[in-house]
Every structure is written in structure tokens, then in C-alpha cells.
Amino acid sequence: MQETENTYNRTLRIGVLALQGDFAAHMKMLANLGVEAKAVKLPAHLDDLDGIILPGGESTAIGKLMVLYDIRDVLLKKIREGFPVWGTCAGLILLAKETDNALAGQPLLASMDIKVRRNAFGSQRESFETDLSVPVLGEAPFHAFFIRGPIIEKVGPEVEVLATLDDGSIVAVREGHLLGTAFHPEVSGDPRFHQYFLRLVGTR
Ligand code: GLN
Numbered sequence: 001m002q003e004t005e006n007t008y009n010r011t012l013r014i015g016v017l018a019l020q021g022d023f024a025a026h027m028k029m030l031a032n033l034g035v036e037a038k039a040v041k042l043p044a045h046l047d048d049l050d051g052i053i054l055p056g057g058e059s060t061a062i063g064k065l066m067v068l069y070d071i072r073d074v075l076l077k078k079i080r081e082g083f084p085v086w087g088t089c090a091g092l093i094l095l096a097k098e099t100d101n102a103l104a105g106q107p108l109l110a111s112m113d114i115k116v117r118r119n120a121f122g123s124q125r126e127s128f129e130t131d132l133s134v135p136v137l138g139e140a141p142f143h144a145f146f147i148r149g150p151i152i153e154k155v156g157p158e159v160e161v162l163a164t165l166d167d168g169s170i171v172a173v174r175e176g177h178l179l180g181t182a183f184h185p186e187v188s189g190d191p192r193f194h195q196y197f198l199r200l201v202g203t204r
Contacts, residue, residue: 019065026055049083066107082177092181095112117150142193145188149184160174
């Protein structure tokens with residue numbers, strides 16, 4: 001079985017939440033991998049998808065728009081039923097059960113057993129690039145772009161840590177069908193994280 005196909009042997013159909021943020025870069029990466037990429041704005045767009053990516057952007061804005069477009073509760077129900085989701089940066093914040101400084105009432109999906117700190121790198125290092133060791137992607141380091149990213153401060157017992165910075169800060173995690181990265185693999189030109197997510201989708 002090819003990794004771009006699911007168990008029914010058809011091309012995987014992956015949604016990218018397209019309410020705000022850098023969804024276009026994810027769609028391009030998916031298309032390059034031979035996957036059917038679908039922009040998701042409304043609840044009906046979630047039908048017939050094999051998984052979804054929540055892009056980076058502003059988690060407060062994306063959260064509010066999810067409520068406005070009536071998509072949050074539908075997505076939450078699907079997540080509870082095992083729908084594969086990958087959150088990058090703001091998307092990771094939306095997936096976290098705990099955030100240290102979410103704005104009061106900020107709508108979240110609160111599904112992964114992790115605690116994140118938003119804008120964790122402060123003003124000086126708000127954005128930076130670094131080579132990360134990510135053993136599940138193979139030996140070659142993954143060049144990661146952090147753009148006002150969060151860090152993951154705490155993980156629950158079922159959470160697998162996929163990558164840390166040199167100082168030990170956790171920046172990539174998986175919990176069952178949920179994947180989270182504090183950085184932006186869609187701008188790196190390296191498809192390995194997208195391929196990893198597709199494997200997760202295809203084998204569940
Ligand atoms: N700082 C943003 C937030 O808190 C996340 C930044 C990003 O997604 N690149 O939502």
C-alpha cells in the first residue's frame with residue numbers, strides 16, 4: 001500500500017482548516033505528495049476526509065472563527081471518534097488541553113494531554129530556525145522554522161515526545177491519532193513530517 005492511499009486503496013483526502021493563517025502552504029505540500037487537499041471552512045467540508053491539518057496563524061482568531069463558522073463542535077466530535085488531526089503552531093495550541101495564557105474564553109479543541117505556553121520564545125527569539133533531531137523521521141535533521149511558536153511544557157503519560165530543542169523544550173508530540181508540532185514543517189520544503197502524518201492517517 002502506498003502511503004498516499006488509505007486502506008480502501010483510494011487517494012487520501014486531507015483537509016486543511018482554512019479560516020486564517022498559512023493553510024495554503026500545507027495544501028501545496030499535500031498536493032506535491034499526491035494527496036487530495038481540501039480547504040475546510042464549513043462543517044460540511046469535514047465530510048469524507050481522512051484527516052485534517054490545523055495550520056499556524058493566530059490561535060485566538062482561528063478559535064473564534066471556528067465557533068463563528070459552527071465547525072468547532074463538529075470537529076471535536078470527530079476527534080473523539082478517532083479522526084486524525086495534526087496541529088502546527090497555532091493549531092497545536094488549539095489541540096492542547098491546557099494553555100498557560102489562553103485569553104479568557106479563547107475557544108480551543110482541548111484534546112491532547114499536553115500543556116503549552118504561547119509565544120514561549122519572547123520578543124528576542126520570537127522567530128528562529130534550527131536543525132532538529134526527529135528520530136521518527138530518520139537520521140537526517142529536520143530544519144524547523146519557529147514563528148512566534150509555543151513550547152510544550154508538560155505531557156501526559158500517553159504522549160510520545162518526537163522532538164526537543166537542545167535545552168530540552170518539547171516541540172513535537174504524538175498522542176494516538178493526534179500530532180502536534182510547535183514549528184512550521186510546511187515552509188521547510190522537507191516533506192517528511194507531512195509523510196509521517198499521512199502514514200498515521202493511512203494506518204489507523
Ligand atoms: N503566536 C501564535 C498564537 O499564539 C502562534 C504563531 C504561529 O502559529 N506561527 O496563536
